[in-house]
Amino acid sequence: MERIAVYPGTFDPLTNGHLDIAVRATKLFDRVIIGVAEENYKENLFTLEERVSLVREVVKGYERIEVMGFSGLLVDFVSSHGAIAIVRGLRAVSDFEYEFQMSLMNKKLKEDIETVFLMTCSEYAFLSSRIIKQIAALNGCIEGLVPPVVEEALRRKFSQARA
Numbered sequence: 001m002e003r004i005a006v007y008p009g010t011f012d013p014l015t016n017g018h019l020d021i022a023v024r025a026t027k028l029f030d031r032v033i034i035g036v037a038e039e040n041y042k043e044n045l046f047t048l049e050e051r052v053s054l055v056r057e058v059v060k061g062y063e064r065i066e067v068m069g070f071s072g073l074l075v076d077f078v079s080s081h082g083a084i085a086i087v088r089g090l091r092a093v094s095d096f097e098y099e100f101q102m103s104l105m106n107k108k109l110k111e112d113i114e115t116v117f118l119m120t121c122s123e124y125a126f127l128s129s130r131i132i133k134q135i136a137a138l139n140g141c142i143e144g145l146v147p148p149v150v151e152e153a154l155r156r157k158f159s160q161a162r163a
């Protein structure tokens, strides 16, 4: 039986830290679905369509990674695709409390889904979508921290905002 995992997040926008986790997850699972959450209660810079198409563009060379947008409960999305696990990335201690709470809650909602945590690689330990947006908004250099298409999309977004 094919072992499928969902790697959920807002990906506003995708960074090289996210990409690293997704690629590493393919070593553990046959197929990894990157689930881009609609999250309409959170202020996002990119629309769901933009976030999905950026992630899709970046992972198009990885045949075992797929990208889908979703709204509603994560555990419902996970089971509707026959996935057995949720993959999350961990950076500093500050991620731990939120991730711990989420994984216990998801376990309560659907007992047979496991959450698997992959530790960030040291190169991207400081990286978050939020910090990338802050630097990009001020025209700072984000080269090597996000895929080139994301860099370009940020440049376009902020030059429109400045105009």
Ligand code: ADP
Pocket (backbone or CB within 6 Å): 008, 009, 010, 011, 012, 015, 016, 017, 018, 021, 087, 088, 089, 090, 091, 095, 119, 120, 121, 124, 125, 126, 127, 128, 129
């Ligand atoms: P959310 O809004 O659900 O936290 P994000 O898009 O910010 O979604 O992140 C998705 C997942 O990727 C989370 O588990 C987050 O901890 C992880 N993550 C984000 N940045 C990194 C990074 N630089 N290294 C490892 N994991 C990361």
